[in-house]
Amino acid sequence: MPRPALDPIDRQLIALLREDARAPTAVLARKLKLSRTTVQSRMERLQRQRVIAGYTISVPDELEASLVRAHVLITLVPKQSAAIEQALRKIPELRVLHSVSGPFDLIAIVAATSIGELDALIDRIGALDGVERTTSAIVLSTRIDR
Structure with a gap:
């Protein structure tokens, strides 16, 4: 288009x-x-024209700051990208999903209310059919946010 x-x-x-x-x-x-x-x-x-593709909400900083965030790097079984994306769309804790080049196929940015919930969430992502491996990094602080 x-x-x-x-x-x-x-x-x-x-x-x-x-x-x-x-x-x-x-x-x-x-x-x-x-x-x-x-x-x-x-x-x-x-x-x-899909210039405006939707309307969104903005969560107050104090609510968002109380969440534990992580970047989950995901390696997929070949040709499973579409099915994994569909499954990930159903996970409400997932904030952003990037398709990337390099050793990983996807980077998911997730947020949970506690380390325990984050651990369970990462396990859920890793257990999806077609996910070969996950590596995660917990966000400790945000230094620049534009």
């Missing part, structure tokens, strides 16, 4: 939605100095 061209108003709209994805259309329209129907039609077009 060709990459859609975004005009300056589209970019401003996207920036506003990044700040607050639940902002009412009327508020967005007022900030952009456009009519509500114009903003609504732009949002619908951006969704059709």
